[in-house]
Amino acid sequence: MQKVIEVCPYCGSGCKINLLVENGRVVGAEGANGVTNEGKLCLKGRYGWDFIHDTKLLTPRLKNPMIRRERGGKLESVSWDEAISYTAKRLLEIREKHGPDAIMTSGSSRSTGNETNYVMQKFARAAIGTNNVDNCARVCHGPSVAGLQLSLGNGAMSNSIVEIEDNKCIFICGWNPADSHPIVGRRVVRAKQKGAKLIVCDPRKIEAARIADLYLPIKNGCNIAFINTMMNVILTEGLADMDYIARYTSGLDELKAIVSKYTPESTRKITGIEPDLLRKAARMYATTPGGSGIYWGMGVTQFLQGVETVRALSSMALLTGNLGKPCTGVGPVRGQNNVQGACDMGALPNVFCGYQPVTSAEVRKKFAKAWGIPVEKLSDKPGIPITEIAGHAEKGTLKAYYCMGEDPFQTEPDLKAVRKGYAALEFLIVQDVFMTKTAAAADVILPATTWGEHEGVYSSADRGFQRFYKAVEPEGDVKVDWEIIGLLSTAMGYPMHYNNTREIWEELCSLSPKYAGATYEKMDANGGLGYVQWPCPDAKSPGTQVLYAQPDGSVKFEMPDGKGKLYTVEWAPPHEKCSEEFPTVLSTVREVGHYSCRSMTGNCKALTALADEPGFVQMNPEDALDLGVADQELVWVQSKRGKVISRASVSPRINRGAVYMTYQWWIGACNELTAEILNLSKTPEYKFVPVRLEKIEDQKWAENYVRQEYSQLKQSLRQTNAEGTVAAYA
Amino acid sequence: MNKFVLADPKLCIGCRTCEIACALSHNGERTDNLSQENFFPRLSVIKTFDVTGAVMCRHCEDAPCASACPNGALVRMSDTVQVIQEKCVGCKTCALACPFGAMAIRTFKTPRSFGGKPWGFDYKAQAQKCDLCADRPNGSACVEACPTDALRVIDAQEMQQIRQQRQQKAVVEAV
Numbered sequence: 001m002q003k004v005i006e007v008c009p010y011c012g013s014g015c016k017i018n019l020l021v022e023n024g025r026v027v028g029a030e031g032a033n034g035v036t037n038e039g040k041l042c043l044k045g046r047y048g049w050d051f052i053h054d055t056k057l058l059t060p061r062l063k064n065p066m067i068r069r070e071r072g073g074k075l076e077s078v079s080w081d082e083a084i085s086y087t088a089k090r091l092l093e094i095r096e097k098h099g100p101d102a103i104m105t106s107g108s109s110r111s112t113g114n115e116t117n118y119v120m121q122k123f124a125r126a127a128i129g130t131n132n133v134d135n136c137a138r139v140c141h142g143p144s145v146a147g148l149q150l151s152l153g154n155g156a157m158s159n160s161i162v163e164i165e166d167n168k169c170i171f172i173c174g175w176n177p178a179d180s181h182p183i184v185g186r187r188v189v190r191a192k193q194k195g196a197k198l199i200v201c202d203p204r205k206i207e208a209a210r211i212a213d214l215y216l217p218i219k220n221g222c223n224i225a226f227i228n229t230m231m232n233v234i235l236t237e238g239l240a241d242m243d244y245i246a247r248y249t250s251g252l253d254e255l256k257a258i259v260s261k262y263t264p265e266s267t268r269k270i271t272g273i274e275p276d277l278l279r280k281a282a283r284m285y286a287t288t289p290g291g292s293g294i295y296w297g298m299g300v301t302q303f304l305q306g307v308e309t310v311r312a313l314s315s316m317a318l319l320t321g322n323l324g325k326p327c328t329g330v331g332p333v334r335g336q337n338n339v340q341g342a343c344d345m346g347a348l349p350n351v352f353c354g355y356q357p358v359t360s361a362e363v364r365k366k367f368a369k370a371w372g373i374p375v376e377k378l379s380d381k382p383g384i385p386i387t388e389i390a391g392h393a394e395k396g397t398l399k400a401y402y403c404m405g406e407d408p409f410q411t412e413p414d415l416k417a418v419r420k421g422y423a424a425l426e427f428l429i430v431q432d433v434f435m436t437k438t439a440a441a442a443d444v445i446l447p448a449t450t451w452g453e454h455e456g457v458y459s460s461a462d463r464g465f466q467r468f469y470k471a472v473e474p475e476g477d478v479k480v481d482w483e484i485i486g487l488l489s490t491a492m493g494y495p496m497h498y499n500n501t502r503e504i505w506e507e508l509c510s511l512s513p514k515y516a517g518a519t520y521e522k523m524d525a526n527g528g529l530g531y532v533q534w535p536c537p538d539a540k541s542p543g544t545q546v547l548y549a550q551p552d553g554s555v556k557f558e559m560p561d562g563k564g565k566l567y568t569v570e571w572a573p574p575h576e577k578c579s580e581e582f583p584t585v586l587s588t589v590r591e592v593g594h595y596s597c598r599s600m601t602g603n604c605k606a607l608t609a610l611a612d613e614p615g616f617v618q619m620n621p622e623d624a625l626d627l628g629v630a631d632q633e634l635v636w637v638q639s640k641r642g643k644v645i646s647r648a649s650v651s652p653r654i655n656r657g658a659v660y661m662t663y664q665w666w667i668g669a670c671n672e673l674t675a676e677i678l679n680l681s682k683t684p685e686y687k688f689v690p691v692r693l694e695k696i697e698d699q700k701w702a703e704n705y706v707r708q709e710y711s712q713l714k715q716s717l718r719q720t721n722a723e724g725t726v727a728a729y730a
Numbered sequence: 731m732n733k734f735v736l737a738d739p740k741l742c743i744g745c746r747t748c749e750i751a752c753a754l755s756h757n758g759e760r761t762d763n764l765s766q767e768n769f770f771p772r773l774s775v776i777k778t779f780d781v782t783g784a785v786m787c788r789h790c791e792d793a794p795c796a797s798a799c800p801n802g803a804l805v806r807m808s809d810t811v812q813v814i815q816e817k818c819v820g821c822k823t824c825a826l827a828c829p830f831g832a833m834a835i836r837t838f839k840t841p842r843s844f845g846g847k848p849w850g851f852d853y854k855a856q857a858q859k860c861d862l863c864a865d866r867p868n869g870s871a872c873v874e875a876c877p878t879d880a881l882r883v884i885d886a887q888e889m890q891q892i893r894q895q896r897q898q899k900a901v902v903e904a905v
Contacts, residue, residue: 178743
């Protein structure tokens with residue numbers, strides 16, 4: 001048996017895995033001694049590998065290129081030559097007729113790797129001539145990247161995952177480590193064992209809340225009011241680090257002017273938190289010797305005020321001197337295994353790789369020279385975010401979308417509107433591993449290799465570059481993502497050829513000062529377990545664990561004046577309001593055994609055995625009683641936009657008046673209910689959707705309905721793949 | 731003294747990795763035939779308002795399941811309590827006797843033949859509970875898989891150590 005080093009393809013914890021390979025097939029997985037996971041794996045890492053070998057449990061793997069020559073027609077299998085030349089021809093026609101900005105591309109935050117993302121943004125910018133490239137960070141931590149960049153000058157986690165267990169005080173807000181990042185959650189448990197104070201703010205009594213010193217059951221949608229109140233207490237009680245503020249920050253007066261109104265008494269109705277408890281939390285966060293770290297997830301970012309909340313949290317860290325020191329800082333814990341990497345590589349509409357802005361003439365000049373194109377060809381206009389594709393398509397400003405490793409028909413909000421918008425596109429290319437719902441609607445399908453079948457580098461949530469290696473030969477007539485993009489680029493008149501990922505990596509590092517010293521050698525070291533946290537500016541640098549810390553012990557932010565910006569705004573309630581018709585708040589969340597759109601975990605036998613369609617809607621026992629719904633019964637969940645069936649999961653850990661669904665279910669698809677209400681960074685407000693629950697009297701009928709819908713959906717995707725017929729799914 | 735797996739709720743994050751590890755350990759470590767219908771972990775992660783933890787057989791010294799079994803299917807061997815499946819008739823007495831709810835009764839359909847041809851089904855029952863992965867070279871699968879070390883095997887020696895620590899603490903606190 002052979003052991004091949006991988007990085008887990010699921011969340012952003014960066015766990016190293018030994019994939020066990022026998023006779024060219026993966027037969028198991030065990031924890032490898034990676035920097036972040038220390039040999040440990042959660043259930044997804046340990047049992048989430050069998051999708052590689054096409055179990056067809058949920059949907060089959062794509063095995064050859066396909067073309068649908070006319071809308072409503074059938075997909076037909078074609079050769080790679082034909083698929084590439086057809087795609088290139090159609091894209092060139094669209095560019096000729098409507099200009100380069102009528103074409104959109106996506107990077108992928110999933111298991112394709114950093115090199116592919118670099119090549120995709122190069123393709124968009126150099127070959128097509130547009131900044132229309134984005135990745136699904138947009139729907140998760142987009143506000144963290146934007147907010148932290150505005151306040152501190154760097155959009156990433158300030159400290160590292162390994163430091164968490166030595167934090168003396170941990171402040172968790174809107175992040176459920178046990179379900180979203182179990183192996184980072186392990187660090188929280190260890191910190192607690194080592195005597196750390198733990199403060200957890202969440203409407204649900206999540207696992208971390210259970211072991212917290214202080215649990216603050218905040219109301220859904222109160223974030224800015226809550227954080228402003230925390231800062232109010234810190235300032236009025238003299239808990240702020242005035243020396244640090246004077247030396248390293250700006251904007252104190254403006255901040256004070258806003259937070260002075262937010263006394264614990266005045267915001268009590270909004271936050272639902274007793275003033276005494278809130279004061280205790282502020283004191284604990286601000287005064288614990290050794291400093292405190294803040295960690296957040298989607299509970300902060302997926303609100304209308306997502307960007308502002310990130311900035312308010314950063315301000316709270318700045319006020320208390322908790323930035324630029326070990327075991328403190330601000331930590332947006334990234335959701336997908338390479339969502340940090342897709343951003344690092346410039347699969348974003350406003351920056352090239354290494355966060356170099358497209359609006360800078362100097363930066364464009366550098367890239368134009370390196371890529372061998374005239375500088376005028378590089379657009380200085382930031383591109384379209386992925387959450388606005390449907391809207392632009394309907395308006396007619398976007399004609400083609402080259403969608404790689406994403407399933408917007410599952411993951412975007414308001415799926416009905418998404419399907420309608422995408423139908424208005426003239427040309428949809430899907431490059432993926434599985435026949436997803438989006439793939440089934442594509443005009444061209446370009447089948448790619450999956451995790452385990454290719455190699456490269458991922459970035460984990462704390463900026464850690466790590467290598468992953470090829471374990472098995474790919475199945476079917478598929479190609480590596482970056483090779484497909486290169487072929488297409490070449491066919492469109494901009495030749496792009498690489499022999500391996502190393503060539504791509506060396507090119508992108510030579511163009512990105514932050515990564516200049518992050519060589520394959522450093523990552524290949526220690527038996528492939530090397531870990532290099534950017535910034536890594538030169539050959540000597542081992543990488544940077546703590547951002548903003550200077551060698552002389554001082555702190556410098558990546559801002560023009562070197563100072564962290566104190567900033568907050570007035571609280572505004574969520575966009576949609578509960579009403580008599582839709583009295584309950586729906587918030588979309590994660591569950592531990594499944595991941596993203598579920599095309600991977602849904603094809604894993606063990607993970608599917610643990611949880612399958614139609615998924616769950618979590619609710620409080622008293623709410624269930626009012627509805628007359630028993631635990632595990634099927635119920636309808638309805639919003640203004642749609643209606644889906646789901647299974648009640650009744651638990652006292654859920655707050656009254658709110659329900660929670662996970663977004664990976666294909667029958668109980670909560671994104672049929674969510675709204676496309678976008679915040680400053682164009683991230684949807686997934687966390688506050690007014691809904692109504694309805695009891696289903698005839699449970700037998702309901703169980704049958706779920707079974708039938710599920711088998712029809714699976715059947716249609718299989719048929720689309722196998723026979724090239726049209727998917728019945730609309 | 732019988733050994734048992736102890737679950738520490740202070741360390742448990744409720745991720746259910748142990749449930750899969752257990753189901754696989756009793757399925758020849760095979761994932762290929764696993765499904766919702768064929769998923770029988772012998773421990774369960776239970777969540778109440780403020781406790782999360784895995785519940786499984788404690789391998790009691792004076793095991794109520796063994797005392798209750800009318801057919802002698804539950805026996806003490808090698809410092810564990812085990813089920814002799816050949817003797818189990820699926821009467822459920824043990825499941826009712828167990829104060830931890832650790833015993834599950836599984837019913838399986840097995841094909842029956844008559845005159846050499848398939849002829850309907852028989853039902854076979856099994857009382858199932860934690861067997862401490864007695865035949866597994868690496869020991870208990872759940873303990874090996876738990877990412878937060880919330881599960882560990884307690885044997886006579888460990889039990890003695892725990893007692894001594896508590897006794898020392900008690901004498902100090904008595905001063």
